[in-house]
Amino acid sequence: MVMKIVEIRESTRPIKSDIRNAYIDFSKMTLSLVAVVTDVIRDGKPVVGYGFNSNGRYGQGALMRERFIPRALEAKPDTLLDDRGVLCPHKVWETMMRNEKPGGHGERSVAIGTIDMAVWDAVAKIEEKPLHQMLAERYGNGKADPKVFVYAAGGYYYPGKDLDGLKSEMLSYLDRGYSVVKMKIGGASLAEDCTRIESVLKLLGPGQRLAVDANGRFDLKTAIAYAKALSPYNLFWYEEAGDPLDYTLQAELANHYQNPMATGENLFSMQDARNLIRHGGMRKDRDWLQFDCALSYGLVEYLRTLEMLKEYGWSATRCIPHGGHQMSLAIAAGLGLGGNESYPDLFQPYGGFPDGVKVQNGYVTLPSLVGIGFEGKADLYAEMSALSR
Known part of the structure; x- marks a missing residue:
């Protein structure tokens, strides 16, 4: 049969x-x-x-x-x-x-x-087998590392949300074990965003960092203005300043911002990712790549993207995928990526980790669940099992 x-x-x-x-x-x-x-x-x-x-x-x-x-x-x-x-x-x-x-x-x-x-x-x-172990055996070094770095993504603009609300949100992530938190910028004025950033930076202790994300909003002039204002803050990264396909903007921005930058979540093929590496001025010693397999033809294509990166001298450890889902966690654990995004409170029940998995010092350890591990997250599996019943 x-x-x-x-x-x-x-x-x-x-x-x-x-x-x-x-x-x-x-x-x-x-x-x-x-x-x-x-x-x-x-x-x-x-x-x-x-x-x-x-x-x-x-x-x-x-x-x-x-x-x-x-x-x-x-x-x-x-x-x-x-x-x-x-x-x-x-x-x-x-x-x-x-x-x-x-x-x-x-x-x-x-x-x-x-x-x-x-x-x-x-x-x-x-x-x-757990998917991360199967991937390590088929495409990696044979041994998965179930301990994966994760950062907390949030800091969205929300009706009535003031600085106290933003600080309360970020403190909740730090209290849950995250060492890196991320907030949105570009939805307010530069001065207001700087005030928001500074309010969060005051909360951070030793080893804790802040990343910011403009979601592709800026033209070159605005991206550079933000780069100059952000430079003194020593941020974890400055993410997606301009349109994701504007490689010239990204390359020029690198001349004005020496700290780490991140982009790639809205590139949906190996070819687009390759154009970013060829023409986007990304620096393999400090910048981060955020390609998301769920949006870019899946793991089959992601494997091609990782092979392309290797050919251009990039390490898989510079990849921290967008999306906050368990599939990218499995890829990170099986193929040695640099970590994964996490949405502690948003887009539930689809984001997050299996029940009982806690963030400790910015890392989670994946349990030995077969497949991706969806069955270990009760609220998510209830949705999934209803579809297949």
């Missing part, structure tokens, strides 16, 4: 919130939740892999239903298997991308990335 995918289910779910960054508000934000059901039986039940896309990009159900799910389900089952007869994420990916032209890396990359996450979850469950 040939192993096969029996069904792929998707559902659009709300993750709405009144928060906003410098560019968008999240009042109507959605995501796609996906279940890949296989005919493999474990403990009397079919093995099901789950996936969802990161916040900031809307659910992609229409693209999945019209193109990508039918291609995967209509393929001959044996064409989706590896040499051992096990479901192969790379072949599933190639099948979903048939008849797609190069380029156009927009919403398509989110649809594919979401399904890809679910496929990897299923495959690791079939192998009866």
Whole structure:
């Protein structure tokens, strides 16, 4: 009997919130939740892999239903298997991308990335291994490091939120064990943002740092003005100052800001990531790369991106993905990334860690749960199991 995918289910779910960054508000934000059901039986039940896309990009159900799910389900089952007869994420990916032209890396990359996450979850469950261990064995040095650096992302603009509210939020992250916290900039004046930054910096103790994120809001003149104002603060990083595809702006900004910068969360292919490395002036000794597999065609493409980075002399440790989800945590633990974003209070139940996992001195240690580990987070698994039931 040939192993096969029996069904792929998707559902659009709300993750709405009144928060906003410098560019968008999240009042109507959605995501796609996906279940890949296989005919493999474990403990009397079919093995099901789950996936969802990161916040900031809307659910992609229409693209999945019209193109990508039918291609995967209509393929001959044996064409989706590896040499051992096990479901192969790379072949599933190639099948979903048939008849797609190069380029156009927009919403398509989110649809594919979401399904890809679910496929990897299923495959690791079939192998009866944590995904981070399976990745280390297949693509890494053979040994995963389940201890992963995480930082707390927040500091959004919110109606009625004053400096006291911002400080209270950041203190709550520090009290929960985070050593690096991040806040939004660019949604207020430069003077007001500097006041907000200085209020948070006063809270930080030894070894604690602040990162700031402009969400691509600035033109070059404004980005440089912020760079000059931010330089004395010794920030963990200055993130996504300008449009993510404006590599000239990013390269010029490096001439005006010597401290670490970060970008990449809105680049959705290996080719776009390569253009950033070629033309964006990013510095491999200090800057950070935030490519998010859930938004950029999934882990299959992320592996290509990591190989490209290696060719250009970049270490995987300079990658700290956007998104705050357990898939990137597994990749970080299995392939030696520099860490992962975390949303302690936002976009629940999709962000965060398995129940009982605590942040200690800025790190979490992943438990030995098979697959990505979604089953270890009760509120999230309730949503997922309802979809596949």
